[in-house]
Amino acid sequence: MPKQEETNKVRVFALGGLGETGKNMYVVEVNDEIIVLDAGQMIPEDDMLGVDVVIADISYLVQNSDRVKGIILSHGHEDxxxxxxxxxxxxxxxxxxxxLTLGLIEGELKAQHLLKKTDLKTVSSGDKVKIGNVKAEFFRVSHSIPDCVGVAIETPQGYVVYTGDFKFDQTPADHKFADIGKMTQYGKKGVLCLLSDSTNAEIPGSTPSEKATEPGIKAVFREAPGRVIVSTYASNIYRIQQVIDAAMETNRKVAVVGESMKKNIQISKRLGYLRVPKQLMVNVDELSKHNGENIAILSSGSQGEPTSGLHRMAKGTDRQLSIMPKDTVVISASPTPGKEKSIGRVVDFLYRVGAEVVHSDKNVNVSGHASQEELMLMLNLMKPRHFIPIQGEYRMQIAHGNLAKTAGVHPERIHLLQNGEVLQLEEKNATKSTKVQAGNVLVDGLGIGDVGNIVLRDRRLLSKDGILVVVVTLNKKTNAFVSGPDIISRGFVYVRESEELLDEAKQKVAETLRECMDDNVNEWSSLKSNIRDVLSRYLFDKTKRRPMILPIIMEV
Amino acid sequence: MPKQEETNKVRVFALGGLGETGKNMYVVEVNDEIIVLDAGQMIPEDDMLGVDVVIADISYLVQNSDRVKGIILSHGHEDxxxxxxxxxxxxxxxxxxxxLTLGLIEGELKAQHLLKKTDLKTVSSGDKVKIGNVKAEFFRVSHSIPDCVGVAIETPQGYVVYTGDFKFDQTPADHKFADIGKMTQYGKKGVLCLLSDSTNAEIPGSTPSEKATEPGIKAVFREAPGRVIVSTYASNIYRIQQVIDAAMETNRKVAVVGESMKKNIQISKRLGYLRVPKQLMVNVDELSKHNGENIAILSSGSQGEPTSGLHRMAKGTDRQLSIMPKDTVVISASPTPGKEKSIGRVVDFLYRVGAEVVHSDKNVNVSGHASQEELMLMLNLMKPRHFIPIQGEYRMQIAHGNLAKTAGVHPERIHLLQNGEVLQLEEKNATKSTKVQAGNVLVDGLGIGDVGNIVLRDRRLLSKDGILVVVVTLNKKTNAFVSGPDIISRGFVYVRESEELLDEAKQKVAETLRECMDDNVNEWSSLKSNIRDVLSRYLFDKTKRRPMILPIIMEV
Known part of the structure; x- marks a missing residue:
């Protein structure tokens, strides 16, 4: 039986994640069959200028496409x-x-003409499926969106368990509890490796239930003298349900601002995840028929996104709605790291127009991720031989690793994976073998991956001090200027007040070119680099700025 | 006595502050004499690309320079x-x-050849001075830097009191208490208007004493197995003293990384605000003579600034020092709003190289600003007739206004000032009169104020999708192309992989130009706008990107 040896091969790795930390797409290989765990997108870092989204580099999957047997999605969040x-x-x-997860993605797949080609397989908690030759079992977990599952993948050495995002919610909004029974069973049968959500690993205690925000939201709806505007993630179906319930109770009609929120509400309603009483929802243009105290508005923009409904309404640039003095605005979402300031700005706008604002308030928002006590519970239930903290920033994974130590996982069997680092789990021990190709791919418009270091470096330069284009037309034979040099700048100085500077710069270029000619330097590359050097020095001296300098020499 | 009426004229306003909220420079006018309160600089907002610092628009002061009698600085922080x-x-x-305040700024004034020209007047808590004909009295407040004062300005209608930044520290590091006695006196005599620090107005309770971090920092120094690196604001002299004391106690030598920190330590030591035992400080290059457990390093970079010492040491790009596995790094500073992510990134780097990191930990950091209970105390001591919340974001000023209501200030006498809005305090009532010129001036390199909306708009466009320069040389008489069209792009696409796209774009330009000629459209502006339209549509269609398009037509 020469195959025997191979049946013990289990490999786990991450394909993408910002800052090198594995995060939004994991891979488990069992006997050469590849199972992909989630396919999330990431929000670009601040220095990834102009980039729309970031995704994992899937070259490895493409190169080994015959071995890829399936993609498992844990829940319907974009990440x-x-x-x-x-x-x-x-x-x-x-x-x-x-x-619900598949329901939420169908629209986008349809829009991209991928729906018909794709074999979508609906599963429920408790289902066992065979993906290729690999058996996988789904178990329910709680989070901030309904219908979340973790998955336990069978291997000859025990289960590889992937939690997805989770918390232990003791009063789940839909009365569907995390399947602790299953988790215990995996633990008893033997978990080879646990991959568990690290987002809140730095936070002591337990995360409150989704239900915890119910009284707070209802109180706002009862007491608000005018309209209530609630901004949350478009995918937070539980929170949306609470808003609908509170509106019902306080006799308010509900209008929705934001395409993704409208779409998600429609899907969740159709699939039975959202209960919306008849005639509760109205269109935005019908709101004028009702008094403020009979109105609630659900809106996207909880992260202060400048293009979102909330931002537009706050700044008065939305075509249909503006925030007014008697409005009460509830921001019911945790700030994504890095968005604190843009949220703060929206809150300032809202106060400025005279609205009441409820934000950063634990009465109207809770996290969807397990805190330390819950993470310990998961570790204790699973008793994994190996542990991989996933999701979150690197420091959170470190914190989660420390929890695992406390829970009795041997320090040598706690593995923090960088993108592409392959953890090979053998009979007795684990080794980090060579890396597979992995990392982040930047998506900008229709371009996937063409925006790399060079383009980003240029954008960064351009964003700081702008650009100066120098054009001159030379006579091929005589090297005489036939037109120019001309200088055009953008984003460098206020041109109207800088004529003198730019005129002098033009003279510097002309002088430089003449000197070059005199010295018989007439290859274009040398001419250009001379122009660049001279101008760059001159402009820095005069302005302490370093615009990009782009010399263009035309020949006639 | 026709002058009688005028002697009741008191005006208060703010000249600058981000998001229109008055913040870093206030003005009090008493009988036409102008007193300036602080002259702070602001950190540019994220969308102020390439801008170094932001300052207030002082046109009003310059236009009325004969009336400006003096500038009062409350303390030595940059803002x-x-x-x-x-x-x-x-x-x-x-x-x-x-x-200390004047000591800290002297260096910069000297560097800018302003020191000799400037009349610096050293004052102490309790001093009364006459600035023009206006009497002002200084009173000590506590904050995160020594030698902070507030100022009470006498007016015929009562005091105008400016707190500067403050908290009530019951165990001040230098045993110098806030002068509550004086504050009570002002309250008894009558405060016409209080301007008080709103930074922590959203935070309940009281801010801990600066002393609160002493045990935490000492504990780290005692227990760290190797070097301790402490990163804090260069101006936090109290915290620097604690580090020096802890190093002394645990037998560690101290080296300093960062020019501003070195400079501040030197000044504070010379002026007697910092006690540094002999032979405690060493140069960075002497550190190698000592074992890790005998080393402490003070470093700037507590906000994750990419050019700071801490960032360089963490990434291994500092010429002299790198963070090593047994190091313990303490980040002893509150994150400035908007800097959470860059701090997080540095923390990740530090963990990655294997250091221990102590951050976001109230044992090693406290705020320097009064929380709600202390703000109430200030209000109760002063019993102001009018109240202006200053500093902080707009929402914090709103929160502070609400506290003032609770403290019994009449809601109509609580004034949130936008930049330039003049509060005119008359005998009985106050009116917001017309605005004076005010706002923010952007400083970029040597340019003060030349970077405005146009330059910033261009930088934003350039940062998102780069630029495409189109050059063509035409024959003046025949309109024939004599060279080009050529296309050069930066920050738009990866040129090597986009030859086809750019070639086709060139053809589009040629076609467009020919069509224009055929239709006898030959003014440059029309030609250019045609090129821009056609290219922009074509490129968006192909890439969903919108680079800046810069057509340049040369004539021979």
């Missing part, structure tokens, strides 16, 4: 399934997810 | 005196401040 269309364009494999 | 050199270049007036 877990937003990259799916990109993946499916290159890889035709079945996608496993729960009803 | 209160960083704009002073810019002001003094345009305005020769005496500057009042305490010994």
């Amino acid at each position: 877990h399934c937003g990259a799916l269309p990109y993946v499916l364009r290159k890889l035709q494999v079945p996608v496993y997810g729960t009803k | 209160h005196c960083g704009a002073l050199p810019y002001v003094l270049r345009k305005l020769q007036v005496p500057v009042y401040g305490t010994k």
